[in-house]
Amino acid sequence: MTLREAQDAVDRWIKEYGVRYFSELTNMACLTEEVGELARVIARTYGDQSFKRGEKANLGEEMADVLWVLLCLANQTGVDLTDELRKNFEKKTFRDRTRHLENPKLKA
Numbered sequence: 001m002t003l004r005e006a007q008d009a010v011d012r013w014i015k016e017y018g019v020r021y022f023s024e025l026t027n028m029a030c031l032t033e034e035v036g037e038l039a040r041v042i043a044r045t046y047g048d049q050s051f052k053r054g055e056k057a058n059l060g061e062e063m064a065d066v067l068w069v070l071l072c073l074a075n076q077t078g079v080d081l082t083d084e085l086r087k088n089f090e091k092k093t094f095r096d097r098t099r100h101l102e103n104p105k106l107k108a
Contacts, residue, residue, distance in 0.1 A: 003081045010071040021076050031069040038062040 001009070014021055022030065041059050044051045051057070074081045100106055 003085065006067075007071050007075055007081060010068065011075050014072070014075075021072055024073065024076055027069055027073050027076065031066065031073065034062065034065040034069055038066055 021027070038059075041057055041062050043049045044055070045057050045059060071081070073079075
């Protein structure tokens with residue numbers, strides 16, 4: 001599935017099952033909440049914290065939740081994430097094409 005297909009699929013789902021999009025502000029709050037849930041799983045999986053009894057490492061599920069809300073926000077605000085990601089690659093390539101290669105902190 002491409003990003004465009006994902007945006008379209010989310011839009012169809014919202015129109016069929018979701019009644020309507022939440023407001024942009026509500027979705028921004030939801031995105032923040034979902035990123036926090038992802039951070040919790042990462043902290044417990046790769047950090048020093050441990051899961052509580054009954055909790056599980058659902059890393060992929062939490063990442064998908066973040067992506068879902070981001071796709072909603074893109075749809076509501078008219079952002080084509082495929083185009084924006086392409087432009088982001090171009091920007092990073094121009095700006096950082098040698099920066100990381102020359103970073104002594106990244107050398108083994």
